[in-house]
Amino acid sequence: MHPPMRLRHRLFILSIAAAALATVPAAAQDVARYRPAADSLIRAATADSAAWNRIAELVDRFGPRFSGTPELERAIDWVLAQMRADGLENVHAEPVMVPRWVRGRESATLLAPRETELHMLGLGGSIGTPAEGIEAEVLVVGSFDELQRRAAEARGRIVLFDVPFTSYGETVQYRGTGAIAAARAGAVASLIRSVGPFGMQTPHTGGMRYADSVRQIPAAALSMEDAMMLRRMQERGDRPRVRLRMEAHTLPDAPSRNVVAEIRGRELPDEVVVIGGHIDSWDVSPGAMDDAGGCVAAWEAVRLMKVLGLRPRRTIRVVLWTNEENGLRGGNAYRDAHRAEIANHVLAIESDAGVFAPRGFGFTGTDAAFEVLRQIGALLAPIGADSVTRGGGGADIGPIMALGVPGMGLEVDGSRYFWYHHTSADTPDKLDPRDVARSVAAMAVMAYVAAEMPERIPFGTAPGNRE
Amino acid sequence: MHPPMRLRHRLFILSIAAAALATVPAAAQDVARYRPAADSLIRAATADSAAWNRIAELVDRFGPRFSGTPELERAIDWVLAQMRADGLENVHAEPVMVPRWVRGRESATLLAPRETELHMLGLGGSIGTPAEGIEAEVLVVGSFDELQRRAAEARGRIVLFDVPFTSYGETVQYRGTGAIAAARAGAVASLIRSVGPFGMQTPHTGGMRYADSVRQIPAAALSMEDAMMLRRMQERGDRPRVRLRMEAHTLPDAPSRNVVAEIRGRELPDEVVVIGGHIDSWDVSPGAMDDAGGCVAAWEAVRLMKVLGLRPRRTIRVVLWTNEENGLRGGNAYRDAHRAEIANHVLAIESDAGVFAPRGFGFTGTDAAFEVLRQIGALLAPIGADSVTRGGGGADIGPIMALGVPGMGLEVDGSRYFWYHHTSADTPDKLDPRDVARSVAAMAVMAYVAAEMPERIPFGTAPGNRE
Numbered sequence: 014m015h016p017p018m019r020l021r022h023r024l025f026i027l028s029i030a031a032a033a034l035a036t037v038p039a040a041a042q043d044v045a046r047y048r049p050a051a052d053s054l055i056r057a058a059t060a061d062s063a064a065w066n067r068i069a070e071l072v073d074r075f076g077p078r079f080s081g082t083p084e085l086e087r088a089i090d091w092v093l094a095q096m097r098a099d100g101l102e103n104v105h106a107e108p109v110m111v112p113r114w115v116r117g118r119e120s121a122t123l124l125a126p127r128e129t130e131l132h133m134l135g136l137g138g139s140i141g142t143p144a145e146g147i148e149a150e151v152l153v154v155g156s157f158d159e160l161q162r163r164a165a166e167a168r169g170r171i172v173l174f175d176v177p178f179t180s181y182g183e184t185v186q187y188r189g190t191g192a193i194a195a196a197r198a199g200a201v202a203s204l205i206r207s208v209g210p211f212g213m214q215t216p217h218t219g220g221m222r223y224a225d226s227v228r229q230i231p232a233a234a235l236s237m238e239d240a241m242m243l244r245r246m247q248e249r250g251d252r253p254r255v256r257l258r259m260e261a262h263t264l265p266d267a268p269s270r271n272v273v274a275e276i277r278g279r280e281l282p283d284e285v286v287v288i289g290g291h292i293d294s295w296d297v298s299p300g301a302m303d304d305a306g307g308c309v310a311a312w313e314a315v316r317l318m319k320v321l322g323l324r325p326r327r328t329i330r331v332v333l334w335t336n337e338e339n340g341l342r343g344g345n346a347y348r349d350a351h352r353a354e355i356a357n358h359v360l361a362i363e364s365d366a367g368v369f370a371p372r373g374f375g376f377t378g379t380d381a382a383f384e385v386l387r388q389i390g391a392l393l394a395p396i397g398a399d400s401v402t403r404g405g406g407g408a409d410i411g412p413i414m415a416l417g418v419p420g421m422g423l424e425v426d427g428s429r430y431f432w433y434h435h436t437s438a439d440t441p442d443k444l445d446p447r448d449v450a451r452s453v454a455a456m457a458v459m460a461y462v463a464a465e466m467p468e469r470i471p472f473g474t475a476p477g478n479r480e
Numbered sequence: 481m482h483p484p485m486r487l488r489h490r491l492f493i494l495s496i497a498a499a500a501l502a503t504v505p506a507a508a509q510d511v512a513r514y515r516p517a518a519d520s521l522i523r524a525a526t527a528d529s530a531a532w533n534r535i536a537e538l539v540d541r542f543g544p545r546f547s548g549t550p551e552l553e554r555a556i557d558w559v560l561a562q563m564r565a566d567g568l569e570n571v572h573a574e575p576v577m578v579p580r581w582v583r584g585r586e587s588a589t590l591l592a593p594r595e596t597e598l599h600m601l602g603l604g605g606s607i608g609t610p611a612e613g614i615e616a617e618v619l620v621v622g623s624f625d626e627l628q629r630r631a632a633e634a635r636g637r638i639v640l641f642d643v644p645f646t647s648y649g650e651t652v653q654y655r656g657t658g659a660i661a662a663a664r665a666g667a668v669a670s671l672i673r674s675v676g677p678f679g680m681q682t683p684h685t686g687g688m689r690y691a692d693s694v695r696q697i698p699a700a701a702l703s704m705e706d707a708m709m710l711r712r713m714q715e716r717g718d719r720p721r722v723r724l725r726m727e728a729h730t731l732p733d734a735p736s737r738n739v740v741a742e743i744r745g746r747e748l749p750d751e752v753v754v755i756g757g758h759i760d761s762w763d764v765s766p767g768a769m770d771d772a773g774g775c776v777a778a779w780e781a782v783r784l785m786k787v788l789g790l791r792p793r794r795t796i797r798v799v800l801w802t803n804e805e806n807g808l809r810g811g812n813a814y815r816d817a818h819r820a821e822i823a824n825h826v827l828a829i830e831s832d833a834g835v836f837a838p839r840g841f842g843f844t845g846t847d848a849a850f851e852v853l854r855q856i857g858a859l860l861a862p863i864g865a866d867s868v869t870r871g872g873g874g875a876d877i878g879p880i881m882a883l884g885v886p887g888m889g890l891e892v893d894g895s896r897y898f899w900y901h902h903t904s905a906d907t908p909d910k911l912d913p914r915d916v917a918r919s920v921a922a923m924a925v926m927a928y929v930a931a932e933m934p935e936r937i938p939f940g941t942a943p944g945n946r947e
Contacts, residue, residue: 070716073709076596129543132904213680213905238907242540245908249537437599438680440705441712 044388047465050323051392051458057317058454059396064313065446068306068368072299072441079296080336081113081267089270089292092308092333096274099316101331103277106270109346111336113267114138116296117260121204121233124148125254126246132214132236134297135261136188136205136221137339139232146258147171147202147231153244153253157187157194168199171255175240178210181431185219192232193224202257203232206240209431214238217435218295220339231259269293271343272308272333276315276324278464284327285354286464287361287418288314288456291337291409294439301441303434306449307364308333310423314457325464327359334409337365338435341408348412355416360463360470363407364423367430368444368452371398371423374459375405378419382471386421389462398455400424403476417473423455511855514932517790518859518925524784525921526863531780532913535773535835539766539908546763547803548580548734556737556759559775559800563741566783568798570744573737576813578803580734581605583763584727588671588700591615592721593713599703601683601764602728603655603672604806605690606699613725614638614669614698620711620720624654624661635666638722642707645677648898652686659699660691669724670699673707676898681705684902685762687806698726736760738810739775739800743782743791745931751794752821753931754828754885755781755923758804758876761906768908770901773916774831775800777890781924792931794826801876804832805902808875815879822883827930827937830874831890834897835911835919838865838890841926842872845886849938853888856929865922867891870943884940890922 058064075088089106096104114137121133152170154160160167160174172195174187187205195203207217214236223229235243246253272292278284290307294300311331318324334343348355362374373390376383383403390401406420414420425448433439463470525531542555556573563571581604588600619637621627627634627641639662641654654672662670674684681703690696702710713720739759745751757774761767778798785791801810815822829841840857843850850870857868873887881887892915900906930937 069712073712073716074594076594127541127543213682213899213903214907215680215682215905238905238909241909242907245536245540249540432680436680438682438705440681440709442705442708 043466044392044462047462048392050461052395053321054317054323054457054461055396055454057321058313058457059447059450062446062450064309064453065441065444065449067309067313068301068444068449069441071305071309072301077296077298078292078294078300080111080269080293080339081264085269085293085335089272092272092292096312100319101274101276101315104274106272107346107350109269109271109335109342110266111269111342112340113264114339115262115264117141117262119233119259119261121235122256123253124256126251131239131255132216133233134216134218135259136232136234137218137295138221139259139261140229141259141261142231142257146256148254148256149201151243151253151255153247160194160198164198167195170200171202171204171257172198172200173204173235173240173243175206175244178208178431181208184208188219188221188234190222192221192230193227196228196230200230202230205234206237207234209237209434211432212237215436215438218297219435231257231261233257233259269335271335271347274315274331276318276329278327279324280326282328283354284357284359284469286327286329286359286460287332287410288329288460289332289334289409290364291335291343292333293335293338295338295435297437298435298439301439302367302430302444303439304337304365306368306444306452310364310368310452310456313453314460317453317457318461323461325461326467327464329460329464337409344409344412348416355413355418356472358413358418360421361410361413361418362421362423362456362460363410364452364456365407365409366422366427367425368449369425369427369430370448371396371425371452371455373398373400373402373424373455374421375402375424376419376421377404377406377414377474379471379473380476382419385470389459392458392462393455396451396454398451414474419470419472419474421459423452425452511859511929514929515859517928519862520788521784521790521924521928522862522921524788525780525924526914526917529913529917531776531920532908532911532916534776534780535768535911535916536908538772538776539768544763544765545759545761545767547578547736547760547806548731552736552760552802556739559739559759563779567786568741568743568782571741573739574813574817576736576738576802576809577733578736578809579807580731581806582729582731584608584729586700586726586728588702589723590720591723593718598706598722599681599683600700601685602726603688603699603701604685604762605688606659606726606728607696608726608728609698609724613723615721615723616668618710618720618722620714627661627665631665634662637667638669638671638724639665639667640671640702640707640710642673642711645675645898648675651675655686655688655701657689659688659697660694663695663697667697669697672701673704674701676704676901678899679704682903682905685764686902698724698728700724700726736802738802738814741782741798743785743796745794746791747793749795750821751824751826751936753794753796753826753927754799754877755796755927756799756801756876757831758802758810759800760802760805762805762902764904765902765906768906769834769897769911770906771804771832773835773911773919777831777835777919777923780920781927784920784924785928790928792928793934794931796927796931804876811876811879815883822880822885823939825880825885827888828877828880828885829888829890829923829927830877831919831923832874832876833889833894834892835916836892836894836897837915838863838892838919838922840865840867840869840891841888842869842891843886843888844871844873844881844941846938846940847943849886852937856926859925859929860922863918863921865918881941886937886939886941888926890919892919
């Protein structure tokens with residue numbers, strides 16, 4: 014319990030609040046009138062485990078939903094049918110051609126100083142090895158800089174980037190471009206320590222790329238444990254030797270679809286708040302948090318509005334993008350298909366950081382919009398999700414944000430997100446049904462009020478842009 | 481900071497302490513004189529990462545050390561050579577015949593409602609399946625009671641015990657005897673949810689047994705994720721169907737060895753304090769914490785006494801038992817080989833609960849001995865390992881404890897022990913070098929003072945037994 018605030022202090026705070034209100038649009042001052050609707054959405058979302066159950070059913074029924082596979086398309090068919098059964102409106106799919114990378118069989122065998130199978134996953138987009146594999150001594154380095162210093166030792170060897178996880182943005186550079194750096198140094202293959210802070214012999218896959226001017230070499234991730242073991246072996250003076258076998262290859266693009274469903278606006282149906290996540294996952298991952306959770310959070314948000322009879326002034330459109338993981342073709346296709354109505358996109362909200370305990374949203378847009386959205390965010394204080402901060406969005410809404418659509422990303426307790434990211438362990442049990450329910454509530458309240466309030470959110474993504 | 485204690489209260493406590501001292505052997509009152517030796521052992525143990533490095537080297541060089549395999553025997557040869565190089569005394573191996581269970585290839589394939597490979601490990605001691613496998617519908621139950629209630633449904637099916645982890649002692653019953661209960665109900669194979677509170681698609685192996693009068697059926701563990709998925713499928717009305725293939729079989733017993741090394745007592749060399757862990761691990765597990773850590777904690781404890789010139793009054797004998805995991809043949813063989821000198825065993829201390837942050841020891845022995853050991857334990861307050869509680873020991877010292885040798889087990893922060901136990905993820909990175917060093921210090925101080933103090937620890941394992 015806090016001690017009572019002294020009067021002078023209280024008056025001071027009131028005067029600051031009044032000054033702040035004077036600088037924001039009039040609409041923001043009225044946000045409190047949406048509290049009853051917000052509270053009913055929160056109550057409905059947190060009344061049961063419906064959202065968690067839906068994630069589990071999607072994941073259990075179809076397993077990994079990788080671009081170009083029948084499993085992804087069957088999952089999309091099922092979602093479309095369920096959305097129609099839920100009474101969502103304008104439910105349809107929009108065609109997208111997606112890349113079709115095929116992992117095939119793969120292995121990394123330690124041959125010396127002792128023989129054992131390593132825990133590995135090829136990286137998405139990698140080429141394969143010859144059928145007999147690539148066998149070479151391993152050079153373990155801890156950074157691109159160290160590789161440069163030891164470039165003479167890398168020629169003809171397999172380079173292993175054993176880089177401890179710091180932040181995803183930093184560490185993922187080795188997954189993305191390690192094969193380029195290794196090939197430049199004359200290496201025959203590139204390995205990384207899986208990108209994550211903790212593992213249980215759990216390799217993480219993920220995208221990698223080649224550079225036009227640099228020879229393509231196969232690229233794979235080892236479990237963090239195996240990467241650290243190879244480093245220790247090297248430090249003891251052993252010369253670890255590995256045989257890498259990968260059948261990885263790329264087939265012609267294949268058809269997939271974005272899923273679209275709406276609750277149509279009652280007054281301004283052509284103005285749209287887009288909310289969603291991505292329906293695809295990596296081939297080895299059930300993708301419960303990445304991103305079945307985001308899909309279901311958006312879908313359930315709109316379903317609850319239907320259940321509660323809350324039809325907002327503007328249209329809320331659920332979009333479940335395809336191919337976020339290895340191509341972003343869904344996000345690009347949505348932009349292209351909806352280019353004519355981009356200016357009518359009031360706001361885009363993506364959930365792709367997991368549906369753990371929600372903290373609020375990160376926002377990219379104008380200062381004026383930010384002030385409005387912060388006030389909407391305050392309606393989420395009852396579930397601790399009232400933080401609205403600068404910076405944020407999502408990969409799939411990136412293409413329309415680039416055209417000026419204000420963008421938000423649901424932000425959650427991310428402390429374990431990268432434990433499971435792009436692994437076989439991204440399963441429903443990692444999510445707490447109560448956290449999922451609160452994530453649904455956060456998406457629902459933010460989308461509903463942004464679609465309902467009379468004034469639209471100012472367009473544009475530059476902070477200083479006030480229209 | 482605590483408020484100053486009132487005088488009356490202090491006097492009261494002093495009078496209790498005086499009464500307690502009057503009931504314990506005179507020796508206990510002198511334990512404080514060993515503080516300089518204890519402090520020097522603690523300082524030496526915590527000065528570097530030597531113990532952690534030794535665990536990592538043992539694990540990296542030889543990998544899993546399963547009973548009956550050349551890898552275990554090579555690891556034993558290496559340890560013997562290293563112990564001799566360290567200047568330990570009377571270093572030798574003692575022969576033990578051990579069981580030879582062979583896993584072979586194995587798989588559990590979900591065939592319906594969709595096809596996918598499940599994450600599984602056969603349980604140690606299980607029989608295999610026919611070459612074509614066993615294919616059947618799965619009946620998921622949550623307890624032995626539920627199986628009894630649904631026994632009619634179990635006939636001809638594969639029973640899966642999907643039992644959430646509570647305590648090891650409770651949950652491990654399903655691993656140990658699940659195949660017996662399932663066979664009694666007419667099942668064709670027995671599966672369990674892996675015994676552990678957390679996993680990342682990580683199956684845990686471990687021992688299982690059959691009953692003479694009950695048909696033997698194959699037994700395996702699924703990852704907790706897969707077990708929960710099968711349960712959800714059943715709850716949705718799906719009828720999961722699995723094909724289990726296991727080549728598991730048992731070969732004739734094979735030779736192995738207990739490792740023995742000593743620091744000989746300077747006055748009473750025939751009186752012995754035994755300290756150790758088990759050198760074997762499961763076939764799929766590097767066994768860094770279970771139990772390379774315990775082996776190294778005991779080994780390093782004695783090495784540091786040599787380094788510091790601390791030769792105790794009695795002999796301290798390091799024993800690294802073989803075959804703890806699937807037979808306990810090492811512990812039994814030690815008892816048999818040393819039966820004539822059992823009465824000269826002053827104390828036995830095992831470390832087999834991991835070498836995480838040490839808390840102290842659990843003890844099984846007389847009340848008089850307990851009082852002495854509690855006072856020795858107080859010397860470990862500088863590293864927070866001064867708790868000595870009632871109850872404890874270790875599997876390998878169980879056979880000599882049954883003959884009256886007082887027994888202790890090192891107790892540590894066990895919050896993650898069962899995350900890694902009997903899995904491929906039991907690797908050195910899971911251990912903090914500082915915790916390992918403190919575990920060494922705890923083993924060293926307890927063993928040294930018990931071996932050094934003039935009066936020996938009273939013999940016997942019954943609390944009331946005061947000789």
